[in-house]
Amino acid sequence: MPKKRCYYEIMGLAMDATDEDIKRAYRQLALSLHPDKNPDNQEMANNEFKVLQEAYEVLSDPRERKWYDKHRDAILCGQDRDDIVDKEVDVYPYCSSFCYQSFSDDANGFYTVYRNLFKTIADEDLPFRDSDDKDYEEIPEFGNSKTPYSDVHQFYSYWMSYCTAKTYSYFDKYNILDAPNRRVARLIEKENKKIRDAARKKRNEEIRSLVEYVRKRDKRVAENRRKLEAKAEENKRKSEMIRKQQIEARNKELENYQESEWTSMAALEDNLKEIEQHLDDEHNKKKKSKKSRKLVDNTDTIEDMNGENEDEDDNEYEDNLYCIACDKAFKSDKAFANHENSKKHKTNIAFLRQQLESDDQLIDNSGDS
Incomplete structure (x- = not known):
């Protein structure tokens, strides 16, 4: 040879x-x-x-x-x-509780056994890792029972997405140098790559399954989970207490609330009734003296009957001929009487009453709560 x-x-x-x-x-x-x-x-x-x-x-x-x-x-x-085949540690025996004797830092304890195991796996990859690669990062260590959880979290973040750096070139089925031409060489390279990728995928899945098994049994992870759950429960309790305090304060404000006279819906409704009664009395007085009045101009009479005359002239409006619901003044009793019988006036009166009743009900509900 x-x-x-x-x-x-x-x-x-x-x-x-x-x-x-x-x-x-x-x-x-x-x-x-x-x-x-x-x-x-x-x-x-x-x-x-x-x-x-x-x-x-x-x-x-x-x-x-x-x-x-x-x-x-x-x-x-x-x-x-x-x-030449690279030796790989068999991780299958470590997916069992028989590989450690206790959750301690003793020689056969949980943390010592798995700390040595993950260091061995990292050392196997070390010859194939490129320190000049921009994706290169320091491999976190497993630590011991006293390792801060921030370091523990960093360890599992790295190893749960583990990707081996090995090439598995010894699995190549064909030698690219035996290719008679470039086309065959490309086919050989493609086939060899498929075999290498399959071996790399299998190794990655083995390590990730191991990491998941260890993480479920790691007391440091369980302790951190209990702390997070306790903190979440405490935040929930504080939020509920603040909510009750706000409700009590709101109820106390409602109990101490005194309705101002000018905001009283009942008072407003009484005032409205007084105004309407006053207008009715004035209207009756004017009606008695209606026969002694001269006929008003035909044009003004027609416009007053329709309730649509909005143009002002030199004549002065009567002070007592005013509709509060429609916000409109009239020149004569006849025009005012026609307006009261109009559909528009009745609609406005009904709407005003409905609004006052609605506001009064809203105030009553606020007091009850």
Whole structure:
């Protein structure tokens, strides 16, 4: 078996080479090793160019490069890349109460067991995490029984939406370097990606199920929930007390309320009756002297009978010929008598009475409440 060659050596790079260094080295070597540039030894050029492409495919991908750096020694010792499988902690046994003995910080206690477990999972992802990535964030720790709930909340917020950083490239079913053309290479890449995504999804679901199991049994979460419920109950009690105080204060104001004379609906109605009685008396007096009066002008008489004359002339209106309901004055007893028999006057009188009765009822209801 031929000895494996380091990808960094193939490209003439150091292990701390930047992405720009990798691109620059690939362009230079591709020009010199391309089969078209070596017509005298095309077989050697084909092999070297394929190895160069393989090295570039790995080192140009940040996650692939991290995986290669992690397993570089095993690969160079002759272990096949497809046989290298990243070990993952099996989380299934930890979804049981048998994995801890008590809710304490002892060696076999709830908080110690799960603190070590989540640290192991985080360490498995660490080689594949890019600290230069803008989405990179510090992984919160599980803590102990005395950890403040703000830190506990931060821990569960992160782990309940956990996404593994592993590439699962060892699950690839096909080698893209064996593709005879670009079309087949794209199909191979698509198929391999589907397999990797399925493995990544399975791992994410396993960890999230574990986090949900632990959260339901975490005494720190239960204690915080009790505090929130007690606080909500206290706020409810205070709100109810304030509401009762407001009702009592309103009732007290109503008890101490003294109706002003000018706001009394009963007094207003009595005044209205007095005015109507006064107008009736005046009307009767004028009616007795009606025979001694001259006939009024025909035009004025017709307009007064219709109740629609709104034009003023030089004659003065009688002070006592005034309708308070219609807010209108008249020149003669006949015009005033015709107006009283009109439909408009009767409608206004009925409306005014109804409004006064409605307001009086509203005041009575306010006093009862």
